Amino acid sequence: MVDVLVCGLGPVGQLLALLLGDQGVRVLAIDRADDVYPLPRAAVVDDEVLRILQAVGLDGAVLADAQVQAGASVVTEDGRAVEVLAASVGRLGHPPLVSINQPAMERTLLRALADRPTVEVRRGVDLETIDRRADRVDVHVRPTSGGRGERLSARYLIGCDGGGSAVRARLQVPFVGRTAPQRWIVVDALVDRPLARVPHPHFVGRAARPTVTLPMSPGRHRWEWMLHPGEDPAPFLEPAAVRAALDEWLDGETVEVERAVVYTFHTRTAATWRRGRVLLAGDAAHVMPPFAGQGFSSGARDAANLSWKLAAVLGGAPEALLDSYETERRPHVEAMQRTANLMGGIVQATSPWVVRARDAWLHAIDGTRVQRFLAANVKPLPTYGAGAFSHPPHRLPPRRAVGTLFPQTGRLDDRLPRGWVAVTTDAVAASLFEAAGVAVADPGADGAWLHDRALTFALLRPDRFVFAAGRVADVGQAVAALRGVSAT
Numbered sequence: 001m002v003d004v005l006v007c008g009l010g011p012v013g014q015l016l017a018l019l020l021g022d023q024g025v026r027v028l029a030i031d032r033a034d035d036v037y038p039l040p041r042a043a044v045v046d047d048e049v050l051r052i053l054q055a056v057g058l059d060g061a062v063l064a065d066a067q068v069q070a071g072a073s074v075v076t077e078d079g080r081a082v083e084v085l086a087a088s089v090g091r092l093g094h095p096p097l098v099s100i101n102q103p104a105m106e107r108t109l110l111r112a113l114a115d116r117p118t119v120e121v122r123r124g125v126d127l128e129t130i131d132r133r134a135d136r137v138d139v140h141v142r143p144t145s146g147g148r149g150e151r152l153s154a155r156y157l158i159g160c161d162g163g164g165s166a167v168r169a170r171l172q173v174p175f176v177g178r179t180a181p182q183r184w185i186v187v188d189a190l191v192d193r194p195l196a197r198v199p200h201p202h203f204v205g206r207a208a209r210p211t212v213t214l215p216m217s218p219g220r221h222r223w224e225w226m227l228h229p230g231e232d233p234a235p236f237l238e239p240a241a242v243r244a245a246l247d248e249w250l251d252g253e254t255v256e257v258e259r260a261v262v263y264t265f266h267t268r269t270a271a272t273w274r275r276g277r278v279l280l281a282g283d284a285a286h287v288m289p290p291f292a293g294q295g296f297s298s299g300a301r302d303a304a305n306l307s308w309k310l311a312a313v314l315g316g317a318p319e320a321l322l323d324s325y326e327t328e329r330r331p332h333v334e335a336m337q338r339t340a341n342l343m344g345g346i347v348q349a350t351s352p353w354v355v356r357a358r359d360a361w362l363h364a365i366d367g368t369r370v371q372r373f374l375a376a377n378v379k380p381l382p383t384y385g386a387g388a389f390s391h392p393p394h395r396l397p398p399r400r401a402v403g404t405l406f407p408q409t410g411r412l413d414d415r416l417p418r419g420w421v422a423v424t425t426d427a428v429a430a431s432l433f434e435a436a437g438v439a440v441a442d443p444g445a446d447g448a449w450l451h452d453r454a455l456t457f458a459l460l461r462p463d464r465f466v467f468a469a470g471r472v473a474d475v476g477q478a479v480a481a482l483r484g485v486s487a488t
């Protein structure tokens, strides 16, 4: 029997297996596919994901095949590009908007998995049934090539098996939400160099044909065109029509179309993410339209959130810790879904008066403090309002210390020990934590974050969220709270 059975080796299952493997958890990861899904899906990841990739030593390898984007713009009907996302390196130590090629990223993660001695990967097996027991989960799997099935047992099963999750279906958990009426044609192409006319992602708000166009990993570019209700996609998918549609975006670059497909986007969330020893993560738990580039990114956050909690519970921490996974992640995912639908709504407008009003507003704010504020704050903050924290986080996200992702100037995380750590420059606080068996580290430049909040220490969880923060007198309370969620 393994500790954790990960069903589904898409990018979320891969990341979860890596994070669990690094904590010494015995993992069996299965997938029905023989290889990674070969066509591009996720086009961008953010700084939070790069920080999670840093935790498994892979941010450099992923960035080596990525393009850092300066921002994202909405283009008005009259062709004015107004920046709606500013992407300068901020408080997390990584660029906030980076274009990738999902299959290449997945191969990087899979190569790394081969080096994790406690992780076993099995491909070509399909999960069929789940039998939940008091002390374990038994699943029945069958080779996709046919033949005899077999029983696998694990203490926990994590469904990372995508939007059509078999795990979710076997648990009879509804996937609540809606499917957008709009259909989009997605065209991925190989390009000989970055397109001069599309230096970063553009949401082109043309009422006649809403369009999204963005650079992907080096040598790739994506276009998305909205189909109007009732429009037949077939003529748009003709190779000659696709080529002709690309022409206006080219300035001498050569393009080879890789694929053109029709997608319908969904905003759905599993009604519950945990049934006893079975949990859902990634697309199996939630899906959203791609307009904010947050589908995989949200799943990566799930993996970071869930992995340390599973490792802790397997090590003897109270099982209730696993409930904090959904408590923390669900509101954040729903905020991302709202952001994705907001971005989609902006570009998908086709009513003439809505387009005029949108463009008038964009023209009015362009270059003002309002635009700069929106561009810097469009994305929900990496912070949770409730969950596994020493005390409830502040109601207002920007005011939070406890419940927020600790900053990383430079590469702070590389200097921190794995697991729980108290960051402080105060000798008394440090000695109190050390006496309680808690690792201590100097936050370096990020000591400014403590100083600005008049704090002496922050006690960081293994996923680098602030569990507790305070002054010397608060150390005892922080350590006592830590005992409640950790086995140590």
Ligand SMILES: Cc1cc2nc3c(=O)[nH]c(=O)nc-3n(C[C@H](O)[C@H](O)[C@H](O)COP(=O)(O)OP(=O)(O)OC[C@H]3O[C@@H](n4cnc5c(N)ncnc54)[C@H](O)[C@@H]3O)c2cc1C
Binding pocket: 007, 008, 009, 010, 011, 012, 013, 030, 031, 032, 033, 037, 041, 042, 043, 044, 045, 102, 125, 126, 127, 128, 160, 161, 162, 163, 165, 166, 167, 186, 263, 281, 282, 283, 284, 290, 292, 293, 294, 295, 296, 297, 298, 299
């Ligand atoms: C057009 C498009 C654009 C996108 N753009 C972005 C973007 O810019 N940024 C972003 O972050 N995200 C984006 N996404 C979303 C992103 O691709 C997904 O969120 C991501 O792939 C989800 O990863 P996952 O591991 O949860 O699921 P998946 O990648 O779907 O992997 C699930 C795995 O489970 C396996 N599986 C399924 N059923 C079984 C079974 N019964 N037994 C065994 N194995 C099983 C499958 O073979 C598969 O390998 C986009 C998606 C699309 C379609």
